[in-house]
Amino acid sequence: MNKKFLNVNLYIWLAFISLSLLFILFPQIDLYVSSFFYDGERFYSNGTLWEDTLNHSVKPILILSFFLPLSIFIYNKVTKKSILGINSTVMLYIVLILAIAPGVFVNLILKDHWGRERPTKVTQFGGHKEFTPAFIMTKTDGHSFSSGHAAAAFSLIGFALLAPRRKKVWMTLAVLYGVGVSLSRVAAGGHFLSDVITSFFIVWITTHILYYLIFKKESSV
Template sequence: MNKKILCIPAAAWGAMAVTALLLYLFPQIDIAVSSLFYTPGEGFEQGGTIWERFVYQSVGVVLVAIYIAALLLWLFNRIRGRNLLAFNGKKLLYILLVGALGSGIFVNLVLKQNWGRPRPDQTTLFGSDRHFTPAFVMSDQRGKSFSSGHTSGAFALLALIFLARRHRGSVAFAVISYGAVVSLARIAAGGHFFSDVMVSIMIMYIVSGVLYARLFGCNGASDAEG
């Protein structure tokens, strides 16, 4: 059985629920993962390195490039009366909405601006002065660790996997690999805890699935092909 709820397999919903519960019950996971990248007296040494800065800066560039390419493809099809990659206005809207609602509004505007969780490199555990706050627990310390904006931006590209019919495996590999590298860079730099990036990934997956179900339906074959 491959039962889906809002275009997301039931097993995936279960896995996300278990993951969230484990991250809530065992905050030691966050501490242990961040400790792998922290050196007492030196801090998070990967922060500010060439590779970390490159990955950090790449997210905005990649998103803008994808959105411009999608817009140009839609305009080309409209103007020339073509159906290249079966890309239409509904698909363009879907790609833009996933990024705007999931990453832009829910993660960056609602969570990051209001949750207050300090970043790893701001806590007493890693050489600073703020108290560690477990995942899903609001704080009054004005931190912006929960959840990861860059991870949510990278995983806004999950929309491409939902839309893909041909070469879906290759698209999935590219998107997930890129998102994983971005998430690793944020953890290694002390900018986010493991739970911060995992929550952003789950949010973007849910937003992608819900919007896809709304715009295309989980069996919306002809509309979604391309």
């Protein structure tokens, strides 16, 4: 099934819709998955070296991912060179993939308005707040849906689309990094499974659409 809609494979759209419905109809999936990381008193991975490393790696990696291309772009402009092909169009794309998916869609629209409580705060895991399913808006201030860390980590997918060679290798590494960060957030009780999965699909779909709109060509992955 290689058909695409807005430069996104049809199976990605179908997977997003199907999994979203699954989490809405069977919200206990989130509780079940989170329970694997809860020992009855705490989320035992919270504060561990691997969790802290992945959690705190996102910000510096994103800063580097923006300022390194920006520096090359400025150098190219000044010297009239074309190192790595970073021109105004590429910089526009980089700014948008960092701003729209993790910034606007996840943080401004979802996190600031959904109010879903985090696993560490709900009664099922020793907290005092009520658990609510994914996609169900609440008036609480949990800001769990969806995951900002996961969205930021998965935004490297957008950079992988720029790779001139071995694009599938870079895409695999970007997705694996996003999965690692997502797992660390779920294991630490910072997010439910549906939070990180939703962020993945938002970023994947947004970056592929932006790639198509800006470069006027379909991606090969």
